[in-house]
Amino acid sequence: MSEQTLITLEDLSVSFDGAPAVKNISLTVSAGQVLALVGESGSGKSVTARSLLGLSGGQVSASELTICGRDARNLADSDWQKIRGNTISMILQDALMALDPLRPVGREIGDGLKEHSSLSKAQRVQRVHEVLASVNMPDPELRARQRSTELSGGMRQRALIAQALAGNPQVVIADEATTALDSQLTALVLAQLRALKEQGRGVLMISHDLAQVAHLADEIAVMRHGEIVESGPTAQVLNHPKHEYTRQLLQAVPSGVPRFAPLSITGAPRPSVPERQTPTGPLALSATNLSKSFGKHVAVEQVSFDLPQGKTLGLVGESGSGKTTTARMVLGLQKPDSGTVNLLGERFAPLHEPQRKQLRVHMGAIYQNPLGSFDPRYSVGQLLTDALSRGKSKRAAEYRVRVAELLEQVELSPGLLERNPRELSGGQRQRLAIARALAPKPSVLVLDEPVSALDVSIQATILDLLDQIQLETGTSYLFISHDLSVIEHMSDHVAVMHQGRIIEQGATASIFGSPQEQYTKKLLAAMPRLR
Template sequence: MTGTLVEVTDLAVTFPAGDDPAGRAGVRAVDGISFSLAPGRALGIVGESGSGKSTVAAALLDLHRGTGARVEGTVRVDGHDVLAAPEAELRRLRGGTAAMIFQDPLSALDPYHAIGDQIAEVHRVHRPDASRRTARARAVAALDRVGIADAARRARSRPHEFSGGMRQRALLAMALACEPRLLIADEPTTALDVTVQAQILDLLHELRTETGTGLILVTHDLGVVAGGVDEVLVMRAGRAVEHGPVGEVLGSPAAPYTRELLAAVPRVDAVRPRPAVPAPRTPGPPAGEPPLLEAVGLRREFGPRRARTTAVDDVSLTVRAGETLGLVGESGSGKTTLGRMLVRLLDPTAGTLRYRGREIGSLGERALRPIRREVQMVFQDPASSLNPRRTIGESVADPLRAAGGQDGPAIVRRARELLERVGLDPDWYHRHPHELSGGQRQRVGIARALAPGPRLLVCDEPVSALDVTTQAQVMELLGELRRELGLSLVFIAHDLAVVRAVSDRVAVMRSGRIVEEGPVDSVYEDPQHPYTQGLLAAVPVLDPQAAADRRVLRAAA
């Protein structure tokens, strides 16, 4: 195919300040962006959070219309002047000519209606002459096309009945319902584990290869663009800092900022120096020294007796003083449930849990209180774990108040010290969570976990939604805290490269069980279990040719 599918010239987007609703002043989120895209080609737009990349994606369908934002420049999609198009033309364009795949399928899908009905509705909006039967058949065909098994039956399911990867496939099916010429995918794989991420990226590549659909892929993950696009546009603070073929940009970056991004990417094949910890011994810890935390035969079931689901099944592990145990596995493997049992936010259905040699799996709440101060959890989503109505300083101070023994001014001083310790301005004590970035909110979550003076932190996906530089900063912070405070960590993640960068030992979970465990370098360099081998083979790589080779191997498997 020839011609230009997308032409963006001098795009600028300004969001109004609170005292200037007309948008004449305010935040310049995008400033002078230009690029073009031919049919069947793919462009990756990458950058940190706040770089303006999602703002550019939204402008391609003029989703800023009616928001108060001031949009300047020219955006043409398949010959349509998007910014000047009347509402009727814009409605036809959205979904019919160009379709968007959003980051969070749970917020993009209606929880009350069946997946198939929602896809069929999109088809009927853009094909008003289509019958309900035709639209329904189209929805089933679209679900089948994106790899949903037993599509006719699953079309009757609601979003909560799908896994995260299946919901993302359903969004892709919805986007494909009207056979658009352009797909705009905004962080479509951010919350997915590596195998599902690889499946979605392979599917996008297959679709554009077969149909000539153009793709604009917005992401902060450079490994994602390496295997999925032809060209890369790197953004920072609303501006383009580098633009070119993916092999050149990732292989020989010209801009210092691009080099910084690449340097911050954790590598699954990187061996790092590790602090000295007691050498592992099989079985059990060194003689006379009980492990800090020990789980033996842990099991957790959910649901009524006749229809029980086993989330964790006969798991045994140890965490020794001063070490980091990585816990990896796909979504649904049971790793978060296990983490919550380790801090006794969930009670085990069976098995034994010991802390410093003392059995704590069956202790009541009063007996658990002193142990809770020493075993804390850092949650995946700080936005939901922080009270939006309380200031961040008060959230950090709450555990100090619960512990007692300090007066009000001393508690405030200590909370400010903790904010400063995790790299935040102590004068932000009175700010609320919505005033902070994702990485800053995660630092607040870490400060709150540190407040009681713990010896063990269980970190559940603490960097999964962060861009690579912020991710690296949070990982470095956890490493500093471990060294300076003598902390032990259980680091739960689906990102194998991140786990290798921070862990001394690793345990691999599948379907509620640990299938492989050992020193992290040994497991990564010589995995014994086929499941571990499959996980490592699905990890994105920064070499476009190697990524293409892996895609061919996955297709042949």
């Protein structure tokens, strides 16, 4: 690795209206090095990164802030504009939001070159094609003419990386560039970041995923509450953590952790897996030959699976494999073209809603974005009361005892009853979503990416909570996720979807230990592991 230092920060502090967000942190990034900045949301990672681009929006001070040999402490906006893109650039988290849906991606990349280079129009077009090809974009000339909405998730992420590389910067910041991507897209992005390192660029990788960091970073700096609490070579920090917060982050990674063993720190050693009685009676849920097409596109084809009572079936596959369409048919939100769903031994789909009204209470759902599923007019108490009364009442006093029980079950304070969900943290909102789903005491919960947008430590507490609820109530889970480490930890059985079909299913240990299908092997090979 080159010894050339590209970024030097000494005593960086950033505040907003007097409130400190980053407090006296110091770090360096060298050529050919990946420095990972890890920590939860609100720890100061992104504020630190944006300070390196002159975009923090706060009051910045530092005893040294050097970018590729240039003192950046008192740069004018016009000087920052010359540095951004050419010297230092950023790969953002959400490609669909970061790219303009009204313009072809080639023009969006080219506009940055127009601002920062003296290339002619023809030369800019050629450079756009070159940089798209460099990130393995298939048919770059065609993709340059397409808008972001016409590209797949992987192609959009490639376009974002190409945009960051167009000006040939020496330093690239990757700010949660793999969040919510499936394992194969994640592997693609990590490979691109590794290529940048091998080209001799400096990479500042911002992530809460220590499994990914372990495979890419040379050094790690752990941030909490605006401060770096621990730093050092990757192997040292991951294998011999010194700070309690670092140990908490490491324990929260679900990869390789046995079923029902807690992920959040409890102060006690991990217990052995509890024994559960074998359920008797009909299956909690059974899908038989479900199929669904949209026009000429076959989204789901001949999908069948069984979910026993008190168990969890993990449904995995890359984006577009048909997982969510399957979930919507199971929930009765989308009518299958063919096939059936039985709930507790009785037909549930494809009946009309009035015919399955009595069964509806036994089925619940938890989604990736809980705020999007809440009525914005309702308080916490009104949401739970609405669920308990099945839409007949919003007066919490009538259901005070049961509402209190639900809040206690998901470990939320009664003081939140009058709050609007917009005022809650991400973890609190997901707990509220779980409480609402549990209100009618369902036998089956369909969980569609319930933790993909959460930090690893908050994710750990939610997964532990779901385990606890299942052990206490015997609720069955259909758990849908692109995160294989979560599926491995949470599932008794796994079904693997590819191009609308279930290609392999079986016990979790069997699928993860001895996969039979080539596609499953490919998915597992792309899965970053910490343990």
